[in-house]
Structure formats: structure tokens, C-alpha cells
Amino acid sequence: METFDLSEYAAGGGCSAKLPAAELQRVMADLPCTPHPDLLVGTETHDDAGVLRIRDDLALIQTTDFFPPVCADPFTFGQIAATNALSDVYAMGGEALSALNIVAWPAGKPLTALREILRGGIEKVKEAGVVMMGGHTIQDKIPKYGLAVTGTIHPDHIITNAAAQPGDILVLTKPIGTGTILAGHRIGEASPQQYQTVLESMMQLNRNAVSVMHYYGVKCATDITGFGLAGHALKMAGASGVTVQIYPEKVPVFDGVMYLLKLGCIPGAAFRNLDFVGEQMECASGVSYESKMLTMDAQTSGGLLICCPPEHAGQLVQDMIRAGFPHTAIIGDVTASGSLGLMIC
Amino acid sequence: MKTVNAQGMPCPLPLVMTRKALETLEKGESLEILIDSENARNNVTRFLQDHQMTVQTSQDGKMYRLLVEQPLKMGEDVRPEDYCTT
Structure with missing residues (x-):
């Protein structure tokens, strides 16, 4: 052939x-x-x-x-x-x-x-x-x-991106960094294993996450794709009238991504997403440039960003892991609307 | 002056080359970056500005020349091992 x-x-x-x-x-x-x-x-x-x-x-x-x-x-x-x-x-x-x-x-x-x-x-x-x-x-x-x-x-x-409530816990079901690894692969800086891991993640259906969300009464979620974690979180904040806080050190990330970002392997789409979130986002002084750009990285076929009532968050994470999303983690929370839609803490 | 010739390089290689050059600057040395893609020019400029550097841009045909008269020296020895999670 x-x-x-x-x-x-x-x-x-x-x-x-x-x-x-x-x-x-x-x-x-x-x-x-x-x-x-x-x-x-x-x-x-x-x-x-x-x-x-x-x-x-x-x-x-x-x-x-x-x-x-x-x-x-x-x-x-x-x-x-x-x-x-x-x-x-x-x-x-x-x-x-x-x-x-x-x-x-x-x-x-x-x-x-x-x-x-x-x-x-x-x-x-x-x-x-x-x-x-x-x-x-x-x-x-x-x-x-x-x-x-x-x-x-x-x-x-129906689960929408417009139903986040202050007090909700933010859960992410797949690691991020697909855009950075794909760019790193193109310039010969990502290892074959790192590249393969990302391909497999992008081929994993989010289907098994649906029943877990319904079991815990989730009303608000979105999938993370081209606008990056920050862009989609900001859209969720805007649609829901809340402020979303993300803790980058808690965000699951593919192996090799932080190294590539530090090297300057930052895809153009991440800069476009940075332009989009612009002044609607505040980044705490202790957050590194690489961590900030990680949240801007455009994802292809990314995981779900879920707002979960706090009393169920721990159990939801465990059930997501059992449902085939082993890197699921709590990455932030939702607060009442402030002057900004998104805080990277 | 140190020159990075990133003409013809696919993104994000111009930024990687710029980042690398910032590690090896002599004290007081300026940095010149030659780029022939508008996207790469925008991304490299944004990166430098995000790191508190002032960029002067001139254009000659399809080539952009970015000049940083007072570049910020960046940390050396970015090693993969430091970022391994496994």
C-alpha cells in the first residue's frame, strides 16, 4: 500500500x-x-x-x-x-x-x-x-x-459550561501539554515515548467520564481543546458568572512538557491564547513563566474540566481513575465573581 | 552583538534558538534575531517582552530584524532530568 x-x-x-x-x-x-x-x-x-x-x-x-x-x-x-x-x-x-x-x-x-x-x-x-x-x-x-x-x-x-457555582472544586481528567509535545516532536526535542504517550491520550474517548459525572450530580463541565486550559476555564467563568482559580502545580502534565517550555518550545497557539485571556486573567507572582504558558497550551482531544460539589470531589477523582483516567486530579476551585474571570495561583 | 539567524526555521525553533542565545550572552552584549515568518516574529517578540526586554523591529523585504539592546541573561543548563516526573 x-x-x-x-x-x-x-x-x-x-x-x-x-x-x-x-x-x-x-x-x-x-x-x-x-x-x-x-x-x-x-x-x-x-x-x-x-x-x-x-x-x-x-x-x-x-x-x-x-x-x-x-x-x-x-x-x-x-x-x-x-x-x-x-x-x-x-x-x-x-x-x-x-x-x-x-x-x-x-x-x-x-x-x-x-x-x-x-x-x-x-x-x-x-x-x-x-x-x-x-x-x-x-x-x-x-x-x-x-x-x-x-x-x-x-x-x-444537561451539563453546560454555564453552571459553575462558588465553592465547586475543579477536576481535570487528562494531563495537558499535547500542543507542546507535538511541537517538540516536530523540532526533534520530544522523545518518541513522550510523543506516543500524547498520541494515545488524544485517542482516548471521554465517554467513560460521562456516567461518573452524572453519578455525582455534576452540572458544569467543558472539554479542554484549542483555547487551552486557561482559555476554556475563562469561558466557563464568563458563562457562569464566577471566578475560576487554577493551581498550576496541581495540574497533571505530560512528561517532558515543562522541559520543552523552559527550552522555549512554546507553540504559537499558546501565545494566541495568552492574547485572548489577556487582562481577564491574573497570574500570582510566584507562578513561573513556563507554568503560565502551560495553561495556555492548545490541547487536541483533551480531557474534561469538571466543576464538582466539594463533598464529592475526592470520590469523583477516584471513580475517574477507575474509569480509565489515571491522571485525574483536583486542579483548582470556583469562587464568587471578582473583577477577573481567571486566577492562576 | 550576538546574531540568531532563524530564517527558514519552523516554529517554535526561532524561539528555542533565541532562548538558547540568551543563556550565552556576554555582559553588555546586544542580541539580534533574524526571522522571515510573521508568526515567529510575533511569538519571539511577545516572549522577549514578557521577560521585560525592549525589542526594536525593522523589516527588509520578507526578513524581520529584532534588536534587543539590553537583553536579560537567562538561566543556563536546562536539563531534561530536572523536569522528569517519572
């Missing part, structure tokens, strides 16, 4: 390919909305997916996510892109039902590689118990792949 190395496209790949959050907000600011009595989660809160009630006991979750390659191997890329797209449904507390492929492919490049990407996507869709319904393909200079996903949820059980 003809092989095709996707790494020539990987510099701007994964969730780091997102339009900068500040630019997106400017674009969205004056667009008309489509209000509807059954629209339970719309665009106002910048949540992971939209939710539309179709019966008193049933709502649809809809989301889409696609991006250029993050790695050389097409099959791995397909799995990562699909895992990432499905994650938005899980972040809302839902069960994914069906998926559609979204594909851009350069004319003349080996179609065997495209087939491998799609095979990777289907592999993850099957693992998630989701039905693949079809898709759409276009020609484009840079390959891109992702899914549009439909999920379901009971309207009373």
Missing part, C-alpha cells in the same frame, strides 16, 4: 488550528441569533455543543469539529480527530448517537491515506457505539478531517 506521511501539514494541525478566540468573538458579536423556546444551549455561552429539546424527556446535542493533521500516520490522525469531535457530546453529559464525516483532501495525494484516516474515524465511532451515517468530501490544499456528531440527553441532565 502506498504510504503518505501527513507530517508536512502538522505544523498548524489539531485544535491549534482554531481561529483565535478573540477573533471568533468579534465575528460572532453582531450576528443574528435564532431564538427558540426549545433551544436549551445556544451560541451565547460558547459551549461545546448546541442542545435542542425535541420532547419533554429528550434533547438533541449537535456539534462539529475538524482540523488538519496532528501527526504523520493517517490512521492515528483519523482516530484522534474522531475522538476529539465526539468529546463535545460527552462534555455536555450526553450519549453520542450518530456521526457524519467531514473531509478535505488534496487532489493527487494517495487515496489510500484518506482511506486510512476514515478507517481510523470509523474505528473510534464504533468503539463509542455510534452509527456512521455518511459524510461530505471536498478538494482542498491541506487535508482536514473531523465529524459532525448528534447525541441525546434528558433535558434535566
Whole structure:
């Protein structure tokens, strides 16, 4: 079979390919909305997916996510892109039902590689118990792949990014630093083992976290992707009207990330996220530059950031570890709204 | 003056090279960085400014020249072992 190395496209790949959050907000600011009595989660809160009630006991979750390659191997890329797209449904507390492929492919490049990407996507869709319904393909200079996903949820059980309460404990289910390790790999500074660990994490579905969240009555969560831990935490703070505090030394991080950051291996997306959080964030004087930039690192197919009532936080962490997320940790807390949305302490 | 020629280097290599150069400056030595990517220019400039350095930028065609007249010497010997968690 003809092989095709996707790494020539990987510099701007994964969730780091997102339009900068500040630019997106400017674009969205004056667009008309489509209000509807059954629209339970719309665009106002910048949540992971939209939710539309179709019966008193049933709502649809809809989301889409696609991006250029993050790695050389097409099959791995397909799995990562699909895992990432499905994650938005899980972040809302839902069960994914069906998926559609979204594909851009350069004319003349080996179609065997495209087939491998799609095979990777289907592999993850099957693992998630989701039905693949079809898709759409276009020609484009840079390959891109992702899914549009439909999920379901009971309207009373929706988990949003707008329900954080003062006193909640912040839990993160996967280590961060995928953007830094991918950049380190491109410049030959990350070890093969460090790179492989990150690929495997990006291929891990967030599905098993959903039942744990519901068991402990979680109402607020989001998945960590292109805007980084800081960017998504700030969006959660803004949507909920609270201040979020993060303790960087408690944040689970992939092996090698802090070394790379110290070396100056800081991906451009981290600087764009720093611009976005800007003056809405305060960093305590004792926090190192590397720790601050770690929280800005764009994640691809990252874990869930969960707001948990304090009485359940310890048990939720233990159950997440048992559910297959061994690095789950308490990384901060939620306070009443102050002058700033995010504190890095 | 020390010169970092990061033209043609993919991100974030220009920043890595700049960071490395900041470790080996002589006292009073200025730093010049040559870059041909706007993204890299923005990122390196932001990094230097975040570390309290003043950057003067000039452009010659596609090449940017960043000049730091009073660079801050940064710590040496960044070793992988110091950051191992396992």
C-alpha cells in the first residue's frame, strides 16, 4: 500500500488550528441569533455543543469539529480527530448517537491515506457505539478531517459550561501539554515515548467520564481543546458568572512538557491564547513563566474540566481513575465573581 | 552583538534558538534575531517582552530584524532530568 506521511501539514494541525478566540468573538458579536423556546444551549455561552429539546424527556446535542493533521500516520490522525469531535457530546453529559464525516483532501495525494484516516474515524465511532451515517468530501490544499456528531440527553441532565457555582472544586481528567509535545516532536526535542504517550491520550474517548459525572450530580463541565486550559476555564467563568482559580502545580502534565517550555518550545497557539485571556486573567507572582504558558497550551482531544460539589470531589477523582483516567486530579476551585474571570495561583 | 539567524526555521525553533542565545550572552552584549515568518516574529517578540526586554523591529523585504539592546541573561543548563516526573 502506498504510504503518505501527513507530517508536512502538522505544523498548524489539531485544535491549534482554531481561529483565535478573540477573533471568533468579534465575528460572532453582531450576528443574528435564532431564538427558540426549545433551544436549551445556544451560541451565547460558547459551549461545546448546541442542545435542542425535541420532547419533554429528550434533547438533541449537535456539534462539529475538524482540523488538519496532528501527526504523520493517517490512521492515528483519523482516530484522534474522531475522538476529539465526539468529546463535545460527552462534555455536555450526553450519549453520542450518530456521526457524519467531514473531509478535505488534496487532489493527487494517495487515496489510500484518506482511506486510512476514515478507517481510523470509523474505528473510534464504533468503539463509542455510534452509527456512521455518511459524510461530505471536498478538494482542498491541506487535508482536514473531523465529524459532525448528534447525541441525546434528558433535558434535566444537561451539563453546560454555564453552571459553575462558588465553592465547586475543579477536576481535570487528562494531563495537558499535547500542543507542546507535538511541537517538540516536530523540532526533534520530544522523545518518541513522550510523543506516543500524547498520541494515545488524544485517542482516548471521554465517554467513560460521562456516567461518573452524572453519578455525582455534576452540572458544569467543558472539554479542554484549542483555547487551552486557561482559555476554556475563562469561558466557563464568563458563562457562569464566577471566578475560576487554577493551581498550576496541581495540574497533571505530560512528561517532558515543562522541559520543552523552559527550552522555549512554546507553540504559537499558546501565545494566541495568552492574547485572548489577556487582562481577564491574573497570574500570582510566584507562578513561573513556563507554568503560565502551560495553561495556555492548545490541547487536541483533551480531557474534561469538571466543576464538582466539594463533598464529592475526592470520590469523583477516584471513580475517574477507575474509569480509565489515571491522571485525574483536583486542579483548582470556583469562587464568587471578582473583577477577573481567571486566577492562576 | 550576538546574531540568531532563524530564517527558514519552523516554529517554535526561532524561539528555542533565541532562548538558547540568551543563556550565552556576554555582559553588555546586544542580541539580534533574524526571522522571515510573521508568526515567529510575533511569538519571539511577545516572549522577549514578557521577560521585560525592549525589542526594536525593522523589516527588509520578507526578513524581520529584532534588536534587543539590553537583553536579560537567562538561566543556563536546562536539563531534561530536572523536569522528569517519572
